[in-house]
Amino acid sequence: MLHARLSTLKRLFVEDRRKAHLSHIYPTIGVEKFQASEEDLLIATYPKAGTTWTQEVVDSILNEGDVEKCKRAPTQVRMPFLEMTAPDGSSSGLEVMDPPRVIKTHLPIQLVPRSFWDVIYMARNPKDTVVSYYHFDRMHLYQPEPTVHYSICLVLCKMGILGWGSWYDHVKGYWKERHNKKILYILYEDMKEDPVREVTRIAQFLKRQLSKSTIEHIVQMTAFSAMRENPMANYSTIPDTIFDRTASEFMRKGEVGDWKNHFSAGEDAAFEEHYRKIMSDCPIPIRFTI
Numbered sequence: 001m002l003h004a005r006l007s008t009l010k011r012l013f014v015e016d017r018r019k020a021h022l023s024h025i026y027p028t029i030g031v032e033k034f035q036a037s038e039e040d041l042l043i044a045t046y047p048k049a050g051t052t053w054t055q056e057v058v059d060s061i062l063n064e065g066d067v068e069k070c071k072r073a074p075t076q077v078r079m080p081f082l083e084m085t086a087p088d089g090s091s092s093g094l095e096v097m098d099p100p101r102v103i104k105t106h107l108p109i110q111l112v113p114r115s116f117w118d119v120i121y122m123a124r125n126p127k128d129t130v131v132s133y134y135h136f137d138r139m140h141l142y143q144p145e146p147t148v149h150y151s152i153c154l155v156l157c158k159m160g161i162l163g164w165g166s167w168y169d170h171v172k173g174y175w176k177e178r179h180n181k182k183i184l185y186i187l188y189e190d191m192k193e194d195p196v197r198e199v200t201r202i203a204q205f206l207k208r209q210l211s212k213s214t215i216e217h218i219v220q221m222t223a224f225s226a227m228r229e230n231p232m233a234n235y236s237t238i239p240d241t242i243f244d245r246t247a248s249e250f251m252r253k254g255e256v257g258d259w260k261n262h263f264s265a266g267e268d269a270a271f272e273e274h275y276r277k278i279m280s281d282c283p284i285p286i287r288f289t290i
């Protein structure tokens with residue numbers, strides 16, 4: 001009897017999480033009609049690809065490396081999430097913000113409101129993305145059931161049914177449009193390898209002339225170790241009722257190649273075969289190690 005009750009409760013809890021998850025996946029009514037200003041900037045990523053890092057770099061560039069200005073509010077307040085609707089129906093707060101705005105999205109390019117023009121897209125290799133996604137599902141109490149094993153996450157990625165759709169379609173969609181729209185396409189692995197070079201590219205895209213020492217300062221401010229300790233950049237303002245930090249941290253490892261600690265040789269070989277086949281028509285120079 002007790003067992004039956006517990007499993008009903010668990011089923012209801014899981015259902016609730018799934019419903020909440022769907023509200024994150026599907027853009028809320030009105031997103032496609034959102035009117036961006038010419039001054040707005042969109043930061044687009046597949047989830048767990050380095051969104052928060054890119055946001056912090058962009059905000060630091062726009063504020064010329066002024067630490068205090070960048071600490072004016074948490075990430076999600078400074079740079080709202082376009083399609084975000086919380087389970088209680090509240091939205092990102094974007095509608096009450098005046099341009100110029102820096103806005104985050106995980107939407108695939110075909111769902112991005114047409115009025116956006118300037119976009120910075122960051123892609124991360126899918127193996128590390130999936131591992132990060134798996135740990136995020138464990139900590140985020142409104143993501144699907146956390147007992148999903150990372151190997152199942154990997155299969156879901158291959159099938160294209162993780163939240164926000166197929167990783168392949170996502171990265172390819174922005175890549176193919178990068179010359180039609182004004183899209184700066186950056187890679188997580190490149191940014192880890194040479195952050196000075198990549199931060200300089202982003203500053204040039206934003207038409208900001210910054211000195212070498214300011215760029216170097218921004219690189220330090222936005223390093224994983226610095227952001228992990230920064231309450232305005234590490235999502236520590238999200239309540240424990242949403243992020244269960246006993247399961248995982250948002251700022252978890254911030255590395256390239258953590259997938260090696262998760263994938264068996266067999267899983268890796270199967271994934272590689274699939275990856276090579278699906279990516280053969282789109283030569284994005286994504287690396288799995290640096």
Ligand SMILES: Nc1ncnc2c1ncn2[C@@H]1O[C@H](COP(=O)(O)OS(=O)(=O)O)[C@@H](OP(=O)(O)O)[C@H]1O
Pocket residue numbers: 045046047048049050051052053128131132133135222223224225227250251252253254255258
């Ligand atoms: N500064 C910096 N340097 C390197 N890596 C960083 C940085 N900031 C965040 N991260 C890592 O990015 C992962 C979270 O991705 P997102 O910010 O895209 O998450 S979200 O989609 O917005 O929820 C997550 O990756 P994992 O550590 O592999 O889980 C974060 O740790």
